[in-house]
Structures are given as C-alpha cells and as structure tokens.
Amino acid sequence: MAHPPTYVAGQRASRHRLRVLGGAPWSARPPPADARDSRRFSPFVGAKSLFREVWARPPGCQTELRHAPEAKGRSMSTFANADEVYTYIGGIFEIATKEQSFIDATAGTGLVIKLIQTDPDAVIVIDFPGQKVATGDAAQSMDSTVQLRMSSDNSNRFWQGKLNFTLAMAQRKVKLDGKRSVALKLLPLTTGLFDVYKKLLVDSGREDLLIR
Template identity: 65%
Template sequence: MSTFKDADEVYAYIGKAMEACVSDPKFVEATKDGTLVVLIKQTDPESYILVDFPGQKVLVGDAAAAASSTVQLRMSSDNANRFWQGKLNFTLAMAQRKVKLDGKRTTAMGLLPLTGPIFETYKAILTEAGREDLLVG
C-alpha cells in the first residue's frame, strides 16, 4: 500500500514543497540562466509534477503531464516521500533503478547539493498538515 491515498495528497505535500524550490533564492540563482524544467512522474499513486525553474512555477496533474520538460524523473511516491525528507540516497537509488532520470542529467544532478533546505520545508508541510505518519524515522 502506498504512503499517499491519492494523487491529490502527492500534490498537496510534494507539490507544495516544489513550490518552495522555485521560490528559494539559492535555486533561483542556480537556475536563472538555464532551461531546467523537471517533470516528476510518480507511481502509486500515479501523479505528475512539473517544476519550471526559469518560469518559477509548478504545475500538477494533466497540465504537468502535457507540458514540455528538459528532465524527466520517475520514482514511486514512497521513494519521493523518502527523498524529500533526506532519507533516500539519490545516486544509490538511481543505481538500484528505484529512480530513473532522463534528459539533462548533469544539470539536474548539479542541483542535488541545494536540496537540503527543502527537506526541512517538506517535513514542516507534513507536520502542519497533521501527517506525521508520512515522516520517515
């Protein structure tokens, strides 16, 4: 059984954390001259989140699935939940094929060091929503 009951929960929690990414000054600075648009495709439940760094916006659902992206990231919603809490080693997960990354890989991998502050934001979003059950120990 999945961590999330439906795609709306994925959007409410992970989507909200992605909105923090596109407004975070470090991400804005690191991506301002680029074309990085990441489509996060998640399974269990199926969901789509598009993170448009140059446009500083996040789309979810069908709008995200239909939009153009430069990087596609595929993983289960459970692995996404773990990753955004800093509990999933991204490089190891890719080697184990738990996470698949297509497109401009070097650009996306270059942003990994900036993700630390987003972990705390995501955990705060879960806590504020009363979803401590999603927190990974």
C-alpha cells in the first residue's frame, strides 16, 4: 500500500520551496548514514531552523489554516462610543476649566487645547480663557494653540493616575504639538482631579471604567 508523500521544507536557497519526498507516513525521511555534513539534517543551527518538517494532508485534501490565538490581556476599547468620551473625559475638563488653580495657571496664556482621540474617535476643545469645553462637530473647526493626540483609553488611564504622561510622550503614545511648555505646566495640577474623575465614574454607575 502506497504511503502518502511527506512535504519537507527545502534548505538554504530552497527554504521557501516545498518538495515532495517519499518516506514513512507522516514523517520525514531519515538522513543518510554517510552524510558528511550533519548540519544539513539538523533541525536547528544556533537559533535558526534550517530543516523543517511540514505535516501536510495527502494531495487532494484541503489544508486547514489555523489562526494564531489572540494575545492574552488584549481588550476592547474602554468607551463604547464618542458620546461616552464626551461625557467623562469632556466632563472632567469642564471641571478643570473652572478650578481656580487652572484659571490662575492659564491666565494670560490664551491656552486652548484641541484633544484628538482615537478608539473611539472623538474631538474635544478645552478653552481655558473662556472656561468652556466644546465637543464633536463644534470642536472640529475651532482653532487651538495646542494639539494633543492620544487614544481614548489612555485619556481614561491618565485621569485615574495610571498613565505617565512624560513617558507616554517618549513612547509616542501621546503626541503634543504647539505651545507645549504652557500645556505641560498644567500636569502637576491634574493630580488633584484624579479622585474627582473616579468619583464622576462611580456616581454615573460606571465602575467598569475604573482601572484597578
């Protein structure tokens, strides 16, 4: 009875070309006893494989493709839509614009921050001189002195004290353009609002947004 062929990956120059070799069912042909260069038949040379066995079905059978499992710890976006971003992230900025410490720190600076967020997409403009916040379409066309880009999840992490802003900038998770020095002076003031933000989530019944 004929055995199904075994597919064995080619070596070196032919590594990406498959050739059919006869042999025992579902196993690679053993190396010849008088092989001078045993490296040719070794599965590994250092950390790289030069000889790989491909377990294939007989010709005529459809090959099954399997997807790699999703990495553990990967989750969906924290916010379901832009409206949730405006409610909570926009909400904490509404509070910040009316905090006396922020008013004093931004006096005479004309600081207007346009926060552009992703996953989900959302745009928030924080007008510190005017002490107001605009969101959505109204914010899109507004001018600003600083443009801040980050994911909505990272905004949620930041306002809970779980995101190192300076490190995130170095890792390009956060991008800050415009009058950076003025905006960065507000960072120490934000720590006083972390508990306020978390209370906002709890009072709204959104403990699921809290980062433990």
